[in-house]
Each structure stands twice: as structure tokens, then as C-alpha cells.
Amino acid sequence: MPWLRALKETARSGLTVERTSLTPFIALRGACGVALVIGIALWIGPPQLAVSSAFGAFASGVATFQRSWRPRPVLALSAATGLAVSSFLGYLLAGHIVFFVLLLAVWAFAAGMAWGIGPTSGVVAALTIAVMMIVITLPTSVLGALTHAALIAVGGLIQAGLIILFPVRPWGERRDALADALAGVADYARRLRHDPTAPFDPEPLITARRAAAVTPRQARRRPRQLGGYRGLAESFRPVLASLADPVVGGAPLEGPERDRVQELLSAAATVLDAVARAIRRGERVRIPESALEVLQVPESGPKLNGPARKAAMRLIALTDGAVEAAEEPVEVTRSIPLLPMATWHSPVTAGEVRPGEAESGEHTGATETGSGQVVRRTRHLNRPSLARLVPVALRTFRREFTMKSAVFRHALRVAVVASAGYVLGQALPPVHGYWVPLTAVMVLRPDFSRTYERGVARFAGTLVGVGFAGAVMALFHPGAYVSAALAVVSVGFMYLLMHTGYAIASVCTGAYVVFLLGIAGSLWSQTALERIALTALGGVIAMLSYAVFPAWETPLLRDRLADWLSATGRYSIAVLGAFSRPAQRSSRQVREALLDTRASRQLWDQTVSRAGAEPVRHRGRLSRRSASDAQSAMVTMGRVTMLLEAHLPSRDAQPNEGAAEFVTALSTTMANAAPAIRENRPVDWGPVHEALSAWWERESSGPPSVALRSADLLTDALDDLAEATAPRAPSGKGTPGRRSPA
Secondary structure, eight states: OOHHHHHHHHHHHHTOOOOOOOOHHHHHHHHHHHHHHHHHHHHHSOHHHHHHHHHHHHHHHHHHTSSOSSOHHHHHHHHHHHHHHHHHHHHHHTTOHHHHHHHHHHHHHHHHHGGGTOHHHHHHHHHHHHHHHHHTTSOOOHHHHHHHHHHHHHHHHHHHHHHHHSOSSTTHHHHHHHHHHHHHHHHHHHHHHHOTTOOOOOHHHHHHHHHHOBOHHHHHHSOGGGSSHHHHHHHHHHHHHHHHOTTTTSOOSSSHHHHHHHHHHHHHHHHHHHHHHHHHHTOOEEEOHHHHHHSSOOSSSOOOOHHHHHHHHHHHHHHHHHHHTTOSOEEESSOOOOOOGGGGOOOOOTTOOOTTOOOTTTSOOEEEOTTSOEEEOOOOOBOOOHHHHHHHHHHHHHHHOSTTOHHHHHHHHHHHHHHHHHHHHHHSSSTTTTHHHHHHHHHOOSSHHHHHHHHHHHHHHHHHHHHHHHHHHHHHOOOHHHHHHHHHHHHHHHHHHGGGOHHHHHHHHHHHHHHHHHHTTOOHHHHHHHHHHHHHHHHHHHHHHHHHSOOOSGGGHHHHHHHHHHHHHHHHHHHHHHHHOGGGOOHHHHHHHHHHHHHHHHHHHHHHHHHTTOOOOOTTOOOHHHHHHHHHHHHHHHHHHHHHHTTOOOTTSOOOHHHHHHHHHHHHHHHHHHHHHHTTOOOOOHHHHHHHHHHHHHTTTSOOOHHHHHHHHHHHHHHHHHHHTSOBOTTSOBOOOOOOOO
């Protein structure tokens, strides 16, 4: 994409207003925290003290609104601690410009590296840099520095205390994540009714898995509805796909069997939606009568046969398990005679997971007592505490400490921009020259698109916010307490509208800064005009720094695709390996391979999205069409493996020699395919085709098995991938990838 077009697209994206649900009570609680801190500071000290402490309470509140699954009080306290330490160190060295610039560079570098831990850590660390540059402009002594740092810490304590004293919808975000996962599976079931080969979007399940990770203390307090359902949602996924697919094991595309499949899919979607609604609202499950009628073994009418019947029986059992997992009363909208629960379940073969059991690695197995009673002991996805996160962070820093890392390049960029911007701001005539590095630090992100989007959004938002606040100050000349009240109102609106877009948040932030500095008696004309000019300069410096020292995503496309292929290949090999050696199959191995596949796909989607906005070309790159074709092939590969996952054999089943040969060929070829894609070389699936042909000959005497049909579709997807990633001739014409004869 040319630079001019890239700038135009990023500017448009930065000014886009997102539609999101508002949380007025949470925003009011955060604004009350800022108001309490400002009021206490005005009561015990001069207005300058209120300005300093208010920035700490403001930043601690911002930390609690980040998209993180950690407890909000922990985020507030962590942010307050970092803010207090950074401001105190800044006060100590503020009189020595050289040492302060060195401190600023080191602190900014560490804050940039914090993005390796996660976006929340990166945002909170950037806030500590901003507050350091703001509060040290207020003259004070060492004792005063301690007082300022203590008040900043108190701001975090107050925000954390308000969250504990006035909880708003406890566990609400986790309820929403789990409900979205179930609703996503329900939507998938409905789409399968009209498109039997519809792709499955794993994003809601990925989010639900992250939300399910809790500390041991949280696990003891977690509502019962939040345990067990995610494993059920995962179990629905392959069963629904297998039931709908007409090629691998489902019913034909037309006829009475297809009508029965569509009824089952619709009823399963209704049950999943009912469970999702109950989890979201924390109420009992209400299931329509018509859905329960369908989800029973029919006494007459069209019946399914073969693999489709097995999938239907598992679906009926899973929907029953989804209701039973609630451990709450279930309300049927109309009373009807139901079949006994025992008739809902299909026989579960050895090694299969019954409905209601969670995935491997998250729950322990059952132990049998002397009386034969089975007692189930559950574990949970563990989220390390902040103390245990320290060694994880150190390992992350060591891993990212290379020039090839986008995080490391971002850290260097932030360190140079923060220190150079501070020196430039000190050399400029305006009093508030620190707004130059402050803006640059808050705008910079590890990728091009977000950096340029935020630069445009911050300038536009600041222009509007500062202009509005300046007009209010000029017309009404409010005093210190009225200015404090206006600042609290501004921060309340910022908390409320934070997730609607960075431009909207910048409007409220600009007004907040003008009103807050008005408490200390700053002239509105000076504050407003300087803020606009210096913000524009800081944004320009941030965007120029990325242009000079970028970390482009476009050259990484082939690497991301190779990683996705390797992970999906392990997933396919793990599932097919269950057919080749049923006695040795491992559900944990399949599950871990599936999680790796999802993580690789998510990284690929992220890279494609960012690369599409970059004004850069790369030798050996994937064109937009080639990337789309490769993605379609990879999605098909994952879908076929998911279909086969619904038909895993029991441990006492006979080994399939054809599957064993195919797995061996696939493993060997996959090891060479990923490097070939990285290096822009042709991919050869010849051994896979030969193994598939031999498998067809083994089963030529009868109907092909589900595993063989899946392997055939899998091979077609691999051929499509080879064609999409084939090296292109200099003239621009594609060189077709090799297709070995079947």
C-alpha cells in the first residue's frame, strides 16, 4: 500500500467511533475515586498537590478499565505502585537534567519491553512514564516528593477500595466471555443448517479460555455456573460439524435424514442460547419445550444411520450435559413428559469424555473409594499471581531481547523518543514542554497501524477537548473547586466512553487536563494553545520515529503461515494418530495441538490485519490474493481435522495401517513444508499422495472409512496451500505448485 493511502486509511480508522456497551456505574465509581483524591489533596495542601495526586488516581483508574482478566483492585494497586515509584525517582533527579534523561530513557525502555508481557502491562507502564514527566514539573523538596508519591499511591488504594466496597456485577466479564462462547457455538449450529461446510470462528472460545484462568483464591469464590461449560462448548464443536457435513460422516444434502439433522442443529442452538442467557444473567436455565422434544431419541420418523447416528446421539448427550452442568433448577417453558435422562445418552466408548467433563489438563480424573463411589476432584486453569509473574516477565524479556523482535524495537523507539522529546520540550519556550514526549509515549505502539491511528486520534481529540475546556474557562472563570468538579466530570465521561474509540477518550482527556491545571491557577489561554501545539508536535515525532525505525509485519506473513501450518499439522497428526494406534491415543495431545493451532491462527489474523495497513513491500511476500487462498486452505485443513475429531475410535479398536502410513508420510513431509513456505520455495506433498493412494487400495473392497474420507479432503487442502504459496515468476505470473498424482 502506498504511503499516502496508508496514512489516509489509518487516519480514518483512528477517528472511527466503535459501538460498545457502556458501563455508567463503573465509570461513576472511577470518577468518585478521582474526586476523593482531589478533595483530600485540596483539604490538606496547596492546589499543586491536588494536581499531582489527581494524575495518579486518574492513571490508576485507567488501568482498571484495560481489557485484562486480573482483578481490578490488583490492576489499580499495581498501577499506583509503579506511578509512585516513577514519580519519586523523577523528583529526586529532576534537578539534574542529564541524570533525569538517563532515568527517563531506562524507564521508557523497560516500559516498552512490558508489551512483551501483554497489552495491559504495556499501557500501564506507558502511564508511569507520562505521570513521571507531569508531576516533576511541580516544584517540591525530597519530603514533598515523598508526599506526592504517597498521595499517588493513596489514589490507587482508593480506587481499589471503591471496587471492593461497591462491586458492580461481580464476575460479569467472565460471565459474558463464557456466554459469548456458548452463543458462538449456537450461531455455528445455525449456520451449519444452511451451509454444511461453514467455518468455525474459535475467537469466542479463545477469549473464554483466557477468562477461565483464575487464581486459587478466585477458584474458591467462582460461581458454579462458570465451571464446566467451556469444556462442553468445546465438545459441541466437532459433533455439530460432523453431523452437518455430507461428505465425511453426516446425512445426505437432501431427504428426510437432512431434515432431521437440521432439526437437531436448530434445537441444539436453542439449548446453547438458553444456557448462555442464563450464565450471562446469573439465573436458571429456561429451555423451550419444542427444543427438548427434538432432543430425544425418536420412536418413529426419519432416523440417522452410521456415523451420522453416532454424532446425533453424542449431540443429544451433550445438550443434556449442558443443562445438568448448571447444577441449578431447569425451567421448561411448557410442561411435557420427558424421556428418562438415561435414554438421552449414547453409549460412551472407552476413552471418550462424557458430557460435563472438562478438557484434559484442567480437571483431574476421578478417584474411586473403597465402596465404589466415584469422587471427582477438579482443578482450574491457573493464573499466576503478580509475584509469580516476575520470572515469567524476565524470561519474556530475554526472549524478546533481539533486534528481530517488534517489542524490542518498540522499547528502543520509546526510549529514544521519550528522552529526545523531553530535551526538545525543555528547549522550547512553552512552560508545558513535557507534553511533547508525553504525547509521543502515549501514541507509540509496537505496530504501524495503531501508532498512526492513535497519533491522528489524539491530535483531533485534543483539539476538540482543549478547545471546549478553554472556552468554558474563558467564559466562566471557575475557581479551584469548580475546576476540580469539571475535571471530575471530564474524567467520568472518559471512563464511560473509553472503549468507544481513542479519539473520544482524547477529547475527555484534553478537557480533564485543562480543568485540572486550572485548579493550580494556570491560564486557560496558555494551557489550551500550548496543549494543542505540543500535542501535534509529539504526535508527529512518534509517527516519524516509527517511519525511521519500523517493525513491519508484512515480512512476517510467510513465517506466520508456516507456524500455522506446523501447528495445524500437529493437530491433524494427533487426530489421525488415534486411528493408527487407538490404544495409544491421547486426548491431551489432541487438545494441546488444537490450542496451538488456534494461537497460530490468531497470530496469523493479527499479522494479516496489520500488514494490510502498512506502506511496505517485501521480497517473497504473499500477495493479498495468495494470502487469502492460503488462509482458506488452512481453514479447510482445520475443519476437516475437527470433523474427524468427532469420530475418534475407542482404545480397544483395531489399528488402521492405512492411517499409520498416512500419518508417517504427513509427519515427514510437514517437517519440510514449513521451512519451504518460510523460504518461498515450492512445497511437495508427493509422499502424502502416495500414502493416500495406498490407503484407498487397502479399503477398495468396501465403503471408505471416515478417516480415509477425511484424509482425502485434507490432502486436497494441502494441494491448495501449495498452489497459493508457490513462488511467483518475475513477470508476475504464478508458477503452479506441484500436485502429485493421487
